[in-house]
């Protein structure tokens with residue numbers, strides 16, 4: 001297999017916590033660690049889905065991959081460039097090969113700029129483009145199925161689905177190897193969602209671009225991803241080929257997400273409250289919501305381990321042969 005296009009290794013991201021006064025007076029924790037220790041990779045020409053509930057750290061990981069989050073440990077490698085801190089000089093090289101589609105497509109387009117100017121802006125910022133910018137705008141818009149006359153329109157003159165296509169065109173302007181797509185279908189009608197997902201698939205076949213596809217919606221992820229990584233409280237708790245995630249999920253959190261999807265048809269909610277990032281449960285961090293949690297889960301954090309080739313999970317009971325009965329769940333599982 002070729003080398004992955006993106007590799008995060010033991011990545012740690014934390015933000016200052018509380019107000020400035022709290023920090024000056026030493027009240028409460030000084031930092032909130034959003035990503036304690038994440039390792040993940042995206043293979044060239046493939047799509048990795050990053051799934052988890054709101055607040056699990058998906059966007060933070062996407063932003064960290066292009067140097068837009070405070071990295072306090074570990075590394076990000078894209079191609080031959082490896083960055084180990086937010087101000088590393090390697091980000092320039094990484095950003096040339098990587099682009100990000102931010103969550104709110106319409107808001108990410110400058111309302112005062114024509115769409116033609118917006119889609120070609122990355123070329124102007126990067127410098128070195130000597131071609132005709134109008135022709136390039138028409139080419140990029142054509143790539144996403146929009147006619148050249150869209151180049152003269154403004155963001156308020158187009159629909160949500162068209163705005164999403166424009167952000168795809170803009171993300172492809174510098175011919176990146178990797179696109180980080182943060183909830184690209186959020187807020188779109190189902191039919192428009194389908195069109196956009198098909199477009200991303202076609203572009204991948206034509207251009208060989210890789211995607212880190214961030215979503216809380218498992219149904220959407222099932223359509224477009226080769227592999228899925230499930231994130232809980234900023235940690236990857238399970239990762240496997242997409243079909244395995246649906247046919248043989250091993251982590252109780254993945255199973256709960258799939259159950260919620262079946263109940264609601266998309267990104268349904270699962271039972272229980274997400275613990276605070278500043279008061280993580282001892283032992284397994286999912287145990288406060290896990291119907292199968294035992295005393296072992298309270299006593300010891302499970303390591304993320306390979307339970308089958310290409311399939312990892314962090315649950316003490318993952319990967320047990322069929323027929324092995326589960327120990328009695330602990331009665332007090334809800335108290336962290």
Ligand SMILES: Nc1ncnc2c1ncn2[C@@H]1O[C@H](COP(=O)(O)OP(=O)(O)OP(=O)(O)O)[C@@H](O)[C@H]1O
Pocket residue numbers: 015016032034052053054055056057058059060061216277
């Ligand atoms: N700049 C910041 N300063 C402090 N905390 C932050 C900052 N950005 C994110 N966080 C916190 O990090 C945690 C993870 O947020 P993040 O946006 O990465 O999650 P997410 O899984 O992408 O959620 P969503 O699906 O709602 O976008 C949240 O608790 C959030 O409040």
